[in-house]
Amino acid sequence: MRGTGIHFGGDYNPEQWPEEVWAEDLKLMKAAHVTMVTAGIFSWAKVEPRPGEWDFGWFDRVMDGLAGAGIDVCLATMTASPPPWLSRAHPGILPEDPDGRRRWPGGRQHYCPSSPVYRAHAVRLVEQLATRYAGHPALAMWHVGNEYGCHTRQCFCEVSAEDFRTWLRDRYETIEALNEAWSTAFWSQQYGDFDEVLPPRTAPTFPNPAQQLDYLRFGDAALRACYLAEKEVLDRLTPGVPVTTNLMPQHKPVDAFAWSAHMDAMALDFYQDPYAADDHIRAGYVFDLMRSARSGQPWLLLEQAPGAVNWRPRNGPKPPGAMRLWSWQAIAQGADAVLFFQWRQSLGGAEKFHSAMLPHGGTDTRTFREVQGLGRELASLPEIAGTRSRASVALLADWHSWWALEVDSKPSTALDHSEIALAHYRPLFEAGVACDVVPPQRELTGYRLVVVPNLYLLTARDAERLTAYVRGGGHLVVSFFSGIVDEHDRVHPGGCPAPLRRLLGLRVEEFWPLDAGRTVAVGGGRYTGAADLWSEAIDLEGAEALACFAEGELAGRPAVTRHAYGRGAVWYVGTRLEAELMRALLDDVREAAGVAPVLPGLPAGVQATVREDPEGRYGRFTFLLNHRTEAVEVALPAPMTDALADTPEAAAAPADRITLAGRGVAVLTDAGRIP
Structure with a gap:
């Protein structure tokens, strides 16, 4: 700009x-x-x-x-x-x-x-x-x-129906390919021509899940086509x-x-x-x-x-x-x-x-x-302006998996992509760890740790990308109900989660979603406490159990596992751990991966981030944000100055501790005021 x-x-x-x-x-x-x-x-x-x-x-x-x-x-x-x-x-x-x-x-x-x-x-x-x-x-x-x-968000009119059919022809080319992708042999849904296909309008019962998934993809593409039609004009008439x-x-x-x-x-x-x-x-x-x-x-x-x-x-x-x-x-x-x-x-x-x-x-x-x-x-x-942040941790997010996860006809309708993602992001945020949020297609080799909250839909290619990352020395955390279906919402053959089974060193025999409001005890030394939402009957195939379910039908079976693979390691979480347990687990995984927080010993409720000048003119800016309503004192690893201090004298005086007021902000630099 x-x-x-x-x-x-x-x-x-x-x-x-x-x-x-x-x-x-x-x-x-x-x-x-x-x-x-x-x-x-x-x-x-x-x-x-x-x-x-x-x-x-x-x-x-x-x-x-x-x-x-x-x-x-x-x-x-x-x-x-x-x-x-x-x-x-x-x-x-x-x-x-x-x-x-x-x-x-x-x-x-x-x-x-x-x-x-x-x-x-x-x-x-x-x-x-x-x-x-x-x-x-x-x-x-x-x-x-x-x-x-x-x-x-989506339109289901006849104009959209025709546009959807055009989109499907481009995607599948033949009606036979569409029938295979949509599993139309189920419930006598086989199509003889693209002209027979409709949007997933209100039906007597569940519409075809693969049809719903493709309509979500199409809806996104239709909105983007509106954007691109306008952008083409702007790029042509106002280049630059x-x-x-x-x-x-x-x-x-x-x-x-x-x-x-x-x-x-x-x-x-x-x-x-x-x-x-x-x-x-x-x-x-x-x-x-x-x-x-x-x-x-x-x-x-x-x-x-x-x-x-x-x-x-x-x-x-x-x-x-x-x-x-x-x-x-x-x-x-x-x-x-x-x-x-x-x-x-x-x-x-x-x-x-x-x-x-x-x-x-x-x-x-x-x-x-x-x-x-x-x-x-x-x-x-x-x-x-123009400075950038670097992270050694990546959390994976994928819209196609999100769309497929929340289509109906699942073991549980309580699985919410956004809530699951935040449950995995929270312990990293609270620990003061810099984190990128990236799609599974992104190059991962530069990260020390990759966290996969839930990838219900996982293509074979992306599964191999995760496997290669761990084989090469990466540290990976994967949570429940991941690697279940392919890009057409068809279950991967070979036992769940088939594309990750060798990597994880386990097999999930059955899904055991928990009833509304129910928790289940988990026991395993440091990882002892409660979990909710979901559980799985896990059979170990090389992985070790770090924690097991301590009650119910799955008592004694693994809840959290670790598997050494190649030069790296992968952890699997077969339930939704309560916040304290998830923090303990990710703290341990971070330590194993060599991931340190931006500032050590941050008080609870204080966020720390860093932005750096890629050209090296102004060095580093360390931001401290107090999300609490009461004042806190933060110890600094070296004397720094606060560019937002109330007076020029205070802004020029380096200190190794800083007091943040409630909802306070500091922008710290390493060497006096910014030139």
């Missing part, structure tokens, strides 16, 4: 306000140290009030004013919410649910992703925008669409201007890894919940995934809330200091931009109670003062 430093700002929606307010906006943006805004996200109806009639004059004045104030624009393509005239003239663009019910206008995202009419009108609008604003001094970046799949779109956290419809190849920078909307005591851990997982998706490249936090949101059942404001803390957490984990929804709080509409940088109460408010303070801090440390 153009410019230097951490970008700071928010969504700017001047169409909601009379033009005389715009000058005040620019003045207050400068006072708040705003450097970038996202503009035009929901402006389609105003720039094209009637089909083919364009009114860009007002938006020209917005862009010119922002350029004059020295504020960069992440310019939206305006295609996220079609104007009313489009669906009135072409009702076929409206999406349908699995029961055939139409979703009507009145909200947003009321379009079928496969609709050629919607795509044609969207591309026409983007051509107008790109032609008009190519070379404009405010244009720094393009923002395509908005939160793809947020409201219309980076293009992105704002993804959502742990968002099942959109495969972030697949999209990353088509984004010049990863971008995220993340709204931490003030009422969730450990939501910063979920944030950590998502932030690490964003950073890892493009191999450590800095990413953009395009939306968060300065205070309360409007869409949860209970919308509490962020307590004093939380907005600053959580913004710095994103930066500490690789973000080079911190933006909010939105700049000025709306007076009407569905989000009028959603907080904004400039609240209803104006500048004499806690929120605006905190916004100003954060903007001032970010402006004081431009050297952080």
Whole structure:
């Protein structure tokens, strides 16, 4: 992106306000140290009030004013919410649910992703925008669409059905190949022609699982096709201007890894919940995934809330200091931009109670003062931008496995991909260990430890990749119900988990999911305690048992195992261990793998991360974030200075201990103030 430093700002929606307010906006943006805004996200109806009639004059004045104030624009393509005239003239663009019910206008995202009419009108609008604003001094970046799949995750209309059939022809080529992949010999589902195939609409009982899996893949591809159609125009008409779109956290419809190849920078909307005591851990997982998706490249936090949101059942404001803390957490984990929804709080509409940088109460408010303070801090440390983090631990995540896991007809419907992933990420986060979140196709040889929370769907190729990693000296942790099916949701033959059986040194004879609310005792020295959700009847085939089930039908059978393989070792966890046991296990595995935390002896609730200048100009930045509400003291391995200290004298004085206030933040450097 153009410019230097951490970008700071928010969504700017001047169409909601009379033009005389715009000058005040620019003045207050400068006072708040705003450097970038996202503009035009929901402006389609105003720039094209009637089909083919364009009114860009007002938006020209917005862009010119922002350029004059020295504020960069992440310019939206305006295609996220079609104007009313489009669906009135072409009702076929409206999406349908699995029961055939139409979703009507009145909200947003009321379009079928496969609709050629919607795509044609969207591309026409983007051509107008790109032609008009190519070379404009405010244009720094393009923002395509908005939160793809947020409201219309999939469409099941006839247009989507035909698009699905086209997608299937490209994927399978012959109907015989589709029948084999979908196991259509079951329940007399064999197809004679692609034209017989429908989306997995509401059926009398479970639709074909492989059909559901492919429709999830297709839904992601259809949304991405909308994005790519607009990106093609932007790349052609404004070459060199980076293009992105704002993804959502742990968002099942959109495969972030697949999209990353088509984004010049990863971008995220993340709204931490003030009422969730450990939501910063979920944030950590998502932030690490964003950073890892493009191999450590800095990413953009395009939306968060300065205070309360409007869409949860209970919308509490962020307590004093939380907005600053959580913004710095994103930066500490690789973000080079911190933006909010939105700049000025709306007076009407569905989000009028959603907080904004400039609240209803104006500048004499806690929120605006905190916004100003954060903007001032970010402006004081431009050297952080462009620095990167390195990790020696990788946690694997895969959208295809997620999709397949949560399709119905499983041993348990309680298996939740996101919860399982966080249960494995939490002990690494709490130990202060840097962690990448990567797909199983990523090169793994540079990691000392790889953690596999759950890969229900595992291809033979990816299984061999894991095997080669351990054979070469890697340390691997694999948890329950992994390596069960192939890419078509067909069980691997040869006894579960067949593609990992030799690597793990065991066989899973039966799955024993636990009833709701039930726990099972686990015993094994250091790993003695409780587990829940799942258990398995494990037979050892070379592995050793580190802990066994201590009660129930599986009493005495292995629950946690270790197997030496090649020059490495692999641990297997056949249940969901309680948090303390999972932390103990991963601490031991980390020690065996030679993985150390960023800072040793961190107090509970304190996060430590490092970003380094790849060119060596500014050295290392060590971030300390206190997620507790009370002050804590942190011992440092060497004297450091805090670039955020209250006074220049304090910022220049190295110390080997630092006191963090409740929700406090420190940015530590090794050698005095940053040059």
